[in-house]
Structures are given as structure tokens and as C-alpha cells.
Amino acid sequence: MSDWETYVRAHPRLVGPDTSVSTGEPYAWDRGGIDALPVLSGLLTTATVTPVVVGSKDAELLAWDGPTGRRGWLCRPPQGELPIDVLPLHQELWRAWGGIINVFGAPTTRTRTAGTTRGGATTTARC
Numbered sequence: 001m002s003d004w005e006t007y008v009r010a011h012p013r014l015v016g017p018d019t020s021v022s023t024g025e026p027y028a029w030d031r032g033g034i035d036a037l038p039v040l041s042g043l044l045t046t047a048t049v050t051p052v053v054v055g056s057k058d059a060e061l062l063a064w065d066g067p068t069g070r071r072g073w074l075c076r077p078p079q080g081e082l083p084i085d086v087l088p089l090h091q092e093l094w095r096a097w098g099g100i101i102n103v104f105g106a107p108t109t110r111t112r113t114a115g116t117t118r119g120g121a122t123t124t125a126r127c
Contacts, residue, residue, distance in 0.1 A: 002026070003050050003063040006070050010104040015054060024051030029062070031078070031096050036089055044096070047072065060097065063105075071105025073097075 001009075004023045008015060015021055026048045033041025043064060050061040052074070063072030076098025086094075093099075 003048060003061050003070060003072065004052060006063070007061055007072070007074060007104045011102065014102070019055050020053075022053045023061075026050040034089075034092050034096060036092070059101065062097065066105055069105055072103070073100045074102045074104070075100055 002023070003026065004021075029044050029047040029049055031044070033044060035041075044062070046064045047062045048064070050063070052059045052061055058077050060075045060077055061072060062075055063070050065071075078096060079094040079098050
């Protein structure tokens with residue numbers, strides 16, 4: 001089963017029957033690491049990247065082997081120039097990948113991902 005099929009199985013309502021989806025050829029992570037985050041960098045070196053287009057939106061599925069099978073993140077593609085003022089580390093993360101949209105195969109705890117994307121970083125948090 002491909003990483004995309006594993007992701008869709010974990011999130012069956014993500015893609016509607018009328019939504020077009022295309023996936024590119026998976027490849028090994030080739031963007032290097034983030035010096036300030038060695039554990040994350042180590043994880044990324046084990047990741048497989050699958051380019052995905054859902055409807056008209058580009059994304060990437062980053063996946064790796066976890067203790068109970070494949071797991072990973074659906075992400076936005078890497079960002080070029082960053083028009084908003086964020087910490088340098090956050091800029092470095094966005095240059096590696098554009099932020100996490102969703103997760104699959106993770107432990108069953110709630111995972112908050114909205115603040116990792118550019119849109120999430122510019123949205124006021126609501127409690």
C-alpha cells in the first residue's frame with residue numbers, strides 16, 4: 001500500500017468522491033536538516049516525500065516508519081519568500097516544508113497543527 005493510500009485510509013472523508021487527486025513519484029527526503037532541531041532533522045532524513053495535488057492545491061505527504069507502521073504528515077510545499085514576520089526558526093521550517101496540514105498514524109492524542117502553516121500563524125487563536 002502506498003503512503004497516500006495509507007493516509008486516505010486514516011482520513012477517508014478528507015477527499016470527496018468528486019475531488020481530483022494526483023500523486024507524484026515518491027522520493028527520499030533531500031532537503032537536509034534544520035541545525036537547531038537535530039531530532040526533527042533525524043526524523044526527516046528517514047522520510048519519503050510524495051507530491052500530491054488535491055483539487056487544485058499542491059501538497060506533500062511526508063511519511064516514515066513508526067513503531068506501529070507508516071506515519072507522517074500531509075504538508076504544504078516549502079515556502080519561498082515569507083511576507084510575514086515570524087521567528088527565524090519558523091522561517092527555516094517553512095523553507096524545509098510549508099507546514100503540517102494533517103497527520104496520520106500518530107498516537108491517538110490530539111495533535112494541533114494549525115500554527116505550523118503560514119495561514120495558521122496569521123490567524124488569531126480562539127479558545
